[in-house]
Amino acid sequence: MPRSKRNRAITLSNVTKKDKETKTKNFDNLSDNLLKFKRVILLNLSNINSNNLKELRKQWDNEDLEEENKSKLVVSKKNMIIKNFDNYKEEFVNLNKLNQKLKNQHEKNATYGILYTNYDYKTVVDFFESYVKKDFAKSNSKSPISFTIPGGIVYSRGGFINQEDDIPMAHSLEPTLRNKYKIPTSLKDGKIVLDTEYFVCEQNETLNVTQCLILRQFGIAESEYRVEVMAAYDKETQDLC
Template identity: 25%
Template sequence: MPKSKRNKTVTLSKTKKKGREHKEAIVNAIKETAEKFSSVFVFSFENMRNKKFKEFREQLKSTSRFFLGSNKVMQVALGHSAADEIRPGLHKVSKLLRGDAGMVFTNLPKEEVERLFNQFEEYDYARTGSTATEKVELKEGPLEQFTHEMEPLLRKQGMPVRLNKGVVELVSDFVVCEEGKPLSPEASRILRLLGIQMATFKLHLICRWGPDDFELYMQGPDDSDVETN
C-alpha cells in the first residue's frame, strides 16, 4: 500500500539561506553609514559572547554603528583599492578585515573609543575546545560544595566519586584539565560546576580611519602593505 503523503513530516526549523539580496543590503548600509560618521575603527575579538557584545553595542548606540559578519562583504562595501573605495583611504581599512574582526563607525572622539575598548573585558565559562589557562586538580576526599543529588552527574563526567554518609567523595585525585590543553566536554562542564571561569571576552583595536588620517594599532605579519599615511 503506498505511503500517504498526508503523514509527511515537515521540518519547521529550516531557514532561508542569506543570498545576494541580503549581502547587497549590508553593502548599501555600510556605504550609507560611512557618509554619516566621522571615523571608523576595525577591531578583533576573542572568546565572543553575543549577549555581552550586544550590551556593549547598546552602550554606544546613540553615537556609533557596528558591523560584524562576512569580512568579504564588508571589504566590498569599503572598496579593495583606491580606485573603488567609497571615501579616500578606506581601502586601507578593508585590507585589515581578516579573521574574527568587525568595525564600528562613530562620532566619538578617538580617545573615548580607545578608553572604552581597552576597558572592556568580560569573564565567562570556557567552552569545549577552548585552551585551559591553568591546571585544575581535585584532591581525594569530600567535595562538600556538591550535594548528594549531584553524585550521578559528576560520575557521568568521569569523576571517580561515591557517596559516603550522604557526602560526595572523590576516591582518588582527579585532574580536571591541564594548562595549555583543549578542554573536553566533560572538563568544560566540571569547571562550570566548580564556578571556575577561564574565558575572557576581549576586543582589540586594529586601526582607525578618519577623513584626514589613518592609524594602525596592531600590526600583523601580513600588514606590511598597509600604508599608515
C-alpha cells in the first residue's frame, strides 16, 4: 500500500536563514550609499524601538527632497558594516578610523545604523539631540522615576496622577496584580485595595522584568529614548568628527 501523505514526517528543526543573495544585497546597499552621499554618520540605535526606527526612516529616507537634502538610513549588522568599510579604507582616507570606532564597541545586542547624508554634520547632530521619545521602561534600564503604589483603593495610574483625575482599577485585574506581580492586593466591596503602600522602584534603579511590567500596567511611560551619534566622516574634507 502506498504511504499516506498525511503520515509523512515533517521536521521542525530546520530554521530558514538569510541566504547569500540577501546578505549580498545588504552589502551592496552599504557600498552604493557610501559612494553616493557626502557624509557618513555612525549611529547607535539600541535605545529606540521599532516604531521609532520606522519614524526615523520616514523622516530621512525622503525621495521627494532635492539632491542636496537627501539621506539614507541603513541598519545593518556590526560585522557587515565593518567589512564594508574595510573595502574602502584606501579609497577614503580616515574612513578606517570610523570603522575602528565601531570595532571598539562591545555592547551586547547593540543595534547600529549608518546615516548617509548630504546634510552638514551640525544639522544631523542638532536633529538627534532634540530627538527624544518617551516610552515604557525596558528590563535592565534605569528607572525614570521613583514609584510607590499608595495604600487604600488602587487606582489605574497607581497614584502617578491626582486621584480626582483617576479612576479605580478594574476589579478583574486583581488576580494579575496579586499572582503575576506579587503585589499584596485584595478585593473589598468590588474594589482592589492595598492595606499599606507598595514600593515598586527608586529613580535610577536598574529595573527587572517584573518592575517594568508593573510600570506598564499603571501606564507609566516616562523613560526617554534617544539616538547616539557616535562619529561622522566627511568624504569631501576627509575629516572625522
